[in-house]
Amino acid sequence: MAPPNQRFRIDHWIVAILLFTMASIAFVNILSRYLFHFSFAATEEITINLFVWVTVIGSGLAFERGGQLGMMTLYNLFPKKFKKFVIVFSAALSAVLFLLVDIYMIQAIYEELTLFNATSAALGIPVWIYYIGVPIFSVFLFGGIYRDATVKLDGIEREGGN
DSSP, X not given: OOOTTTSOOHHHHHHHHHHHHHHHHHHHHHHHHHHHSOOXXXXXXXXXXXXXXXXXXXXXXXXXXTOSOOOHHHHHHSOHHHHHHHHHHHHHHHHHHHHHHHHHHHHHHHHIIXXXXXXXXXXXXXXXXXXXXXXXXXXXXXXXHHHHHHHHHHHHHHHOOX
């Protein structure tokens, strides 16, 4: 089996492609502004929405790498059984928070498809297309929460003690 940092990860590739796309769009817009004195209005619309998608996937990566906020000084004082409870409770709260975000986003998508049929200002794309990335890419976020919790629980088992 390949080491963890050398295996293929679709979430890493999606983030890389989205960031490359955002940087390319911004670069083309800057060139057009200085060379032709013309700015593309659609570039801001696209980059903002891609940034939201990158943030969702990146949040999953942050969870996986332990990059979320924590109170380690207090946590380290807890006995082993309570540490396990805190890890599971924290992962559950995180999952519930992002589940609520997904529920509200799915509700917004449904309303856009059935009631509003709004289109974006610059490109005229249906707004729900921009929204749909959040619940889809949340799969990576939930995976990051799960991997973080399992790594921490395995670490507690290996450390032994109280």
